[in-house]
Amino acid sequence: MHELSIAQSIVELAEQQALDHHSSYIEEVELEIGRLAGVELQTLEFAIESAVKGTLLEKAVIVYRYIDGEGRCAECEALFPMEVLFSPCPVCGSYFVKIEKGKELRIKSIVIK
């Protein structure tokens, strides 16, 4: 499962940060997840919940920041909200759309004690 390996790498990255700072306790991890990043959000949350068990993140608060998709039309330059990938421009109908936002998938911040 795709989401499970993402969850595991998030846990590994956060643990590595804690170890680099000689800490054994992570208080909070803030994640940024774009709605167009190609992950099933509920599945990812569930995968993270199970991936943190027995790690330094077990008691950490995981904050999920979801980023709505936004596209810019390459033809008429309209900027519009994108709910799914490959949506056409609502102004001119073009499929030449550049995704401006919504493909993020990263750790935004980690609070270590």
Ligand SMILES: [Zn+2]
């Ligand atoms: Zn357009």
